[in-house]
Amino acid sequence: MTVKQILDQKGRNVITVSPSMGTQDAVRFLSDNKIGAVVVTGPGGKIAGILSERDIVRAVATRGADSLTAPISQIMTSKVTTCGESHSINQVMELMTNGRFRHLPVEEDGKLIGIISIGDVVRRRIEDVEREAEEIKAYIAG
Template identity: 50%
Template sequence: MPISVKSILDSKGRAVVTVSADTTLMEAAAILAENRIGALVIGAVGGEVSGIFTERDVVKAVAKYGRQCLDQAVGDIMSFNIVRCSENSTVDEVMEMMTQRRFRHVPVEDDGKLSGIISIGDVVKAHIREIELEAEQIKAYIAG
């Protein structure tokens, strides 16, 4: 049975670090570093996701605008076209989505509300666990 995003969130937790769109890049970079994470969800009223801001966004902004961009709001830089998944999405579906679109973080929504975030690391770890379980089942079958 394929591993679902729900099972990943149940295991790792559902905490998501969110900031408002008026947070500066400098503040956002500090929050990323402090929490040892790669992405911040830009929240809207009611738990809806209005954007995502990643470490890649920091690098692109500094490369394009120089150090003065650190005083800009993340709302000016963040990604707006957010790809989301649901708790019912499978590890394989999310892995394929991340690979094709070349991103590393996906907000998870349940009934239109933010319920977590998963990273490529979470997906790879779950995929490895899925393969290990399959190997154990095959060994048990052969031995049995």
């Protein structure tokens, strides 16, 4: 299974925010949307960074509560790993494991076209394993 297949099933809608958004507003935004990370986009929709719950926790741990008044551009992860639609689930799992992150923006020609989470990847991998098990059972029974 590829990233394209995941996006075809789940959709390509990506919630994004501006780098100038305040951290406290971003915390509320993440909570209201029940998401763990949000892609930060700059002019022309180009990926400027990604803000995750982990980024917020690190900022509060190192800078204290004052970090909540800063714009998210000061605490977001600005070096963002991305993938393309042709990446396989195994490649994505490796990127996420090695990078220790749970959200991966999908880019095509420098433009954001989707996002996948570790939950999306695990769900699809479980579906693949279950389908393979059923095929093996059918083969043995037949």
